[in-house]
Amino acid sequence: xxxxxxxxxxxxxxxxxxxxxxxxxxxxxxxxxxxxxxxxxxxxxxxxxxxxxxxxxxxxxxxxxxxxxxxxxxxxxxxxxxxxxxxxxxxxxxxxxxxxxxxxxxxxxxxxxxxxxxxxxxxxxxxxxxxxxxxxxxxxxxxxxxxxxxxxxxxxxxxxxxxxxxxxxxxxxxxxxxxxxxxxxxxxxxxxxxxxxxxxxxxxxxxxxxxxxxxxxxxxxx
Numbered sequence: 001x002x003x004x005x006x007x008x009x010x011x012x013x014x015x016x017x018x019x020x021x022x023x024x025x026x027x028x029x030x031x032x033x034x035x036x037x038x039x040x041x042x043x044x045x046x047x048x049x050x051x052x053x054x055x056x057x058x059x060x061x062x063x064x065x066x067x068x069x070x071x072x073x074x075x076x077x078x079x080x081x082x083x084x085x086x087x088x089x090x091x092x093x094x095x096x097x098x099x100x101x102x103x104x105x106x107x108x109x110x111x112x113x114x115x116x117x118x119x120x121x122x123x124x125x126x127x128x129x130x131x132x133x134x135x136x137x138x139x140x141x142x143x144x145x146x147x148x149x150x151x152x153x154x155x156x157x158x159x160x161x162x163x164x165x166x167x168x169x170x171x172x173x174x175x176x177x178x179x180x181x182x183x184x185x186x187x188x189x190x191x192x193x194x195x196x197x198x199x200x201x202x203x204x205x206x207x208x209x210x211x212x213x214x215x216x217x218x219x220x221x222x
Contacts, residue, residue, distance in 0.1 A: 009074040009142050009150065011092060011114040011179065013049060014100060015039035017067045024052055031055045034091065035063060037071065039112045039179075047112070047181040049199070052076075053094040061099060072096040075114050075179060075201065077150045088151060090199040092179070112178040114201055116152060117209060118142035120171045124156075124164040133157070136164035138203075140175065156203040163206065177203040 019036040026032065032052055039047045051071055053063075063069070073095040080089045118140040125137040138154040154175060156164050167173070180202045186194045 006074075007115075008117045009076075009115075009144070011071075011073055011075050012111050013037060013039055013051075013071045013092065013179070014111040015049070015068070015071075017063055017065055017069060018048065020065065021053075021058075021063055033058070037069070037092075041112075041180075047179065048197070049179055049181060050091045051094055051097075052091045053097060057094060057097050061097060063097075068100050070098050070100050070111070074144075075116070075150065075152055076144070077152060088153075090152070114175075114177060114179055116140055116142050116154075116175045116177075116201065118149075118152070118173070118175075120167055120169055120173060121151065123169055124167055126161060126165045134159075134161040136161035138164060138167075140173070140201075153198070153200040154203055155200050156206060160203050160206050167208070172209045174207050174209050175201060175203050176205045177201045 015037040017035055018038045021033045021035045024032045024034045032054055034050055034052050037049045037051050039049055041047065061069075071092060071094050073093045075090065076093045077088055077090050080087045120138060121141040122139045126134070127136075128134055134157065136156045138156060140152045140154055142150045142152055144150055154177065178201070180200060182198050182200075184196055184198055186196050188194070
C-alpha cells in the first residue's frame with residue numbers, strides 16, 4: 001500500500017518568532033536548528049510552538065526575533081531519555097518556511113491548522129469538568145516514512161469528546177485541529193515540582209476513516 005505521509009500529517013502555522021535559533025541535532029551531515037513561534041489565537045491569547053528547521057532552509061531567509069513567518073510541515077514526536085526518565089517531546093518539523101507581512105487588520109486571521117490521519121493507540125479518556133464541559137484525551141499514532149510513527153496527544157471537546165467514548169484502540173481516524181501549548185506542574189515523589197509546557201492538538205473535527213469501523217457505526221445508527 002502506498003502511503004502519502006504528507007497527507008497523514010500536514011500542518012500550517014503563521015506567527016512571530018520569539019526566540020533565537022539554537023542548534024538542535026545533526027543527521028547524516030545535515031544540521032537542524034530550533035526556535036519558538038508565537039501563534040495568536042482568535043481569543044487574543046497565544047500559543048508558543050517549537051519549530052525544528054534544517055540548515056538547508058535557512059540559506060535565503062533571516063529568522064530573527066520579531067519576524068513573521070509561515071511554516072508548513074508536520075507535527076512530530078520523539079522520545080528523550082533524561083535523568084533515567086522517558087519524556088515525549090513534540091515539535092513542528094518545518095518542510096517549508098517563508099517570511100510574511102501581516103497587516104494589522106489581518107492579525108485575527110493568523111493560521112494554525114493541522115490535519116492528522118492515524119490510529120488511536122490508547123483508549124480515549126473521557127471526563128467532565130466541574131462546570132460540565134466534556135473532554136476526551138486521545139493519543140494518536142501517525143505513520144511516518146521508514147517505519148516510524150509520531151505519537152500525538154490530542155484533546156476533543158463537547159460532542160467530539162462524547163463521540164470518542166466508543167472509539168476502540170486501533171481505529172483509524174482523521175482529525176483537523178490546531179496545535180496548542182499549555183503550562184502545567186509536574187510533581188515528583190521527592191516533593192519537587194517542575195513547571196513544564198505541554199503541546200497537543202485541539203480537535204475541531206473528527207471522522208473515522210476505517211471502512212470496517214464506518215460500517216459498524218452505520219449499523220449502530222440505523
